[in-house]
Amino acid sequence: KALLIDDFESYRQNWMDTLKTQSLFQDKFRIRTIEGNYRWFFCQANPHYINSVFDGYVGSLVDITDQELSSQAIQELSEKKDEFLSIASHELKTPLTSIKASIQLIARALSPDNKVSKFAVKASEQLLRLERLIADLLDVSKINSGRLVYNNTVFYFREMLDEVVQSIQNTTHTHRIIIEHSDKVIVLGDRFRLEQVIYNFLSNAIKYSPDADRVILSSEVKDNNLIVSVQDFGIGIAQENLSKTFDRYYRVDDTAMRFQGLGLGLFISAEIIKRHNGHFWIESEPGKGSTFFFSLPLNDVTHFVKPETDNQTYYKDSQVDIWYDREKDWIESNWHGFQNFASIKHGCLEMLGLLEKNCCSKMLNDNTHVLGNWADTSDWGSKVWLPAMEKAGLQFFAWVHSESTFSRLAASKIAAYSNEGLITRFFDHK
Ligand code: ADP
Numbered sequence: 001k002a003l004l005i006d007d008f009e010s011y012r013q014n015w016m017d018t019l020k021t022q023s024l025f026q027d028k029f030r031i032r033t034i035e036g037n038y039r040w041f042f043c044q045a046n047p048h049y050i051n052s053v054f055d056g057y058v059g060s061l062v063d064i065t066d067q068e069l070s071s072q073a074i075q076e077l078s079e080k081k082d083e084f085l086s087i088a089s090h091e092l093k094t095p096l097t098s099i100k101a102s103i104q105l106i107a108r109a110l111s112p113d114n115k116v117s118k119f120a121v122k123a124s125e126q127l128l129r130l131e132r133l134i135a136d137l138l139d140v141s142k143i144n145s146g147r148l149v150y151n152n153t154v155f156y157f158r159e160m161l162d163e164v165v166q167s168i169q170n171t172t173h174t175h176r177i178i179i180e181h182s183d184k185v186i187v188l189g190d191r192f193r194l195e196q197v198i199y200n201f202l203s204n205a206i207k208y209s210p211d212a213d214r215v216i217l218s219s220e221v222k223d224n225n226l227i228v229s230v231q232d233f234g235i236g237i238a239q240e241n242l243s244k245t246f247d248r249y250y251r252v253d254d255t256a257m258r259f260q261g262l263g264l265g266l267f268i269s270a271e272i273i274k275r276h277n278g279h280f281w282i283e284s285e286p287g288k289g290s291t292f293f294f295s296l297p298l299n300d301v302t303h304f305v306k307p308e309t310d311n312q313t314y315y316k317d318s319q320v321d322i323w324y325d326r327e328k329d330w331i332e333s334n335w336h337g338f339q340n341f342a343s344i345k346h347g348c349l350e351m352l353g354l355l356e357k358n359c360c361s362k363m364l365n366d367n368t369h370v371l372g373n374w375a376d377t378s379d380w381g382s383k384v385w386l387p388a389m390e391k392a393g394l395q396f397f398a399w400v401h402s403e404s405t406f407s408r409l410a411a412s413k414i415a416a417y418s419n420e421g422l423i424t425r426f427f428d429h430k
Contacts, residue, residue, distance in 0.1 A: 005031055022047045022054050023387045024417070028064070040068035049421050052393075086141035089134045096134065100127050136264045140248065143271050150190040150275055157187045157226065161219060164198045168206070174213065175206045181218040185226055187296060193272045200265040201230040201292045207259055209234025209289065223318060223337040225278075225295040227372070236286040242405050246270040246280060269294075274376075279340070281373035281406035295372055297340050309350075312357055320347035322354055330362035331355050336369040344377040348385045352392060361395040368429040373406035381414035390422045397424040 005011060011029050018025040025045040030038045045059035107120040142148040165177050187194070198217075205215040212233040219228045237245060237252060244250045251263040273280050273294045284290035307317035314323040320343075322333040331354050335347065355363065389397075399415065401408050415424045 005029055018045075021387070022391075023383075025057065025059070028068075039063060039065045052421070082141050082144045085137050086145075089137040089141065092134050093138075096127065096130060100124075100131075103127065133262065136262060136268060139268050140264055143268065148271070148275075150193060152188055152190055154186055154188050155191045157185050157219060158182045160191055160195055161198065161217065164195050164202065165217065168199065168202050172206055175209070176214045177202060178214055178216050179218070180216050181220045183219060183221045183226070185219075185221055185298065187226065187298075189276050189296065190272070194276070197269040197272050197294065198228065198230070200269045201294075204265065205230050205232035205234070205290075205292070207261070208232060208255070212289070221298065223339075223343075224298050225338045225340060225372075226298055227293060227295050227338060229291050229293045231289065231291040233289040236288055236290050237282065237284040238286050239284075239405060242282050242284060243409055245282065277340075279373040279375070279406075281404065283404065293372065295338055295340070297342070313354070315350040315354065317347075319343040320350070322347065322351055324354055324358040324360065328362075329360065330364055331358065331360050332364045332366070334366045334369070338372045339370060339374040339377075341374070341377050341380075344374055345380065345385075348381065352385070352389055355389060355394060356392045359393060361393050362398075363389070363394055363396070364398045364400070366400040366429075367402040367407060367411060368400055370402040370407050371404060373404070373410060375406065375410040375413065378410050378413035382417035386414060386417040386422070394422060397422060398427060399424060400427050400429050403429075 007029065011027060014027055015025065024047065026043070028040065028042050030040055032038055040063070042062045042064045043059065045057040048055045048058045103120055103123050107117065107124065110117045110120060139148060161179065161182055165179060169177050202215060202217065209215070209232040214233070216231040217229070218231075219226060221227075235255060241252050245252070246266045246269070248267040249263040250267070251261060270280055273296075276296055278294055278296040280292070280294040282290055282292050307315060309315040312324075313326075314321075316322070319337055319339060320333055320335045322331065324330075325332050331351060333347070333351055351363070351365075354360075397415075399411060401411065411426070415426070
């Protein structure tokens with residue numbers, strides 16, 4: 001009468017690995033019933049401690065067959081839709097190229113003072129827009145199937161910025177693009193794709209600020225990251241919509257009817273930035289304007305040049321100060337500036353070291369001065385670091401939020417790791 005678990009070996013291996021670390025166990029698997037049907041189950045087992053001593057697991061098993069089948073059906077439909085998009089955009093490209101060539105021939109054949117000439121110019125401008133829309137659709141289908149190819153070269157960032165600004169400036173009479181900062185820096189990356197990101201940010205800044213007359217662009221080196229920002233004085237984005245703007249097809253509801261677009265530019269930009277190990281985030285106030293940022297790590301190693309530490313009670317580098325407060329008997333940490341995966345992982349492991357060495361159960365983690373977005377650390381933070389901190393004795397974790405929405409989201413994701421043994425609370429710096 002035994003129920004057979006399909007893929008038993010990999011499931012068992014996963015369970016054995018979890019047992020070794022006595023960490024949270026979560027898995028999804030299929031069971032074959034006596035009738036020969038398959039059913040999907042979600043299993044979760046939480047480690048249980050009595051007086052900080054591991055006592056075993058408390059687990060649950062939930063039949064998720066209905067959800068699983070419907071999400072498989074959605075996945076199949078989504079793949080079909082992507083395939084259609086890919087074919088459709090390829091098919092649209094061929095006639096478009098031929099129309100473009102014909103219009104160019106017509107424009108050349110007409111003298112500039114001919115009345116028809118201005119229609120040829122208008123048609124060319126609209127064709128350019130159509131070409132961009134089709135290119136976006138093609139890029140999205142490539143991203144979804146993992147076929148977007150990156151050609152990395154070493155280039156002067158400033159030179160590239162100047163080129164993009166010039167090409168956009170030629171298309172607008174309403175806005176002036178001001179380059180406020182432009183640090184001289186050499187970047188390794190796909191120049192064409194990074195150009196596309198800046199193009200998207202700038203064209204959005206112009207599009208979503210119809211009553212303004214300028215856009216400010218800046219690229220500065222800070223904490224070994226190149227921080228690029230595009231600021232507009234336009235309609236802005238409400239706080240609750242900020243994190244969704246980089247999603248595929250997402251367009252803010254109340255603006256979607258007023259401004260043209262497909263909701264793809266920022267999704268493509270986000271993918272390009274991620275592939276360069278960078279981050280993106282937005283600061284915005286409705287009615288006042290938005291600043292779109294992205295960062296590119298310039299060198300992950302030099303962050304930790306000359307840290308100061310006595311290897312027992314404190315550690316300090318350019319991104320974080322960590323110390324043991326003897327009076328309060330807690331570990332306190334104060335992060336500052338732009339962070340990336342390397343700087344966070346490094347600082348977090350120093351925290352773990354000091355917590356263990358000073359046998360602490362309390363921690364005050366201050367993010368007030370953290371800038372930017374470091375969401376790619378969340379997975380590591382919640383699955384590896386926080387469980388390790390708990391194992392090392394952490395019971396009370398106070399976390400002071402940064403003002404940046406994206407930084408707050410990253411912190412909340414890490415804290416999603418929850419266990420009976422650990423109490424986490426967030427505070428606002430006031
Ligand atoms: P599109 O502009 O084609 O809709 P994007 O992916 O470029 O697509 O942007 C997604 C959404 O984010 C937009 O529909 C808009 O609601 C919002 N958005 C983007 N840039 C800005 C901006 N500078 N100011 C206000 N809202 C913006």
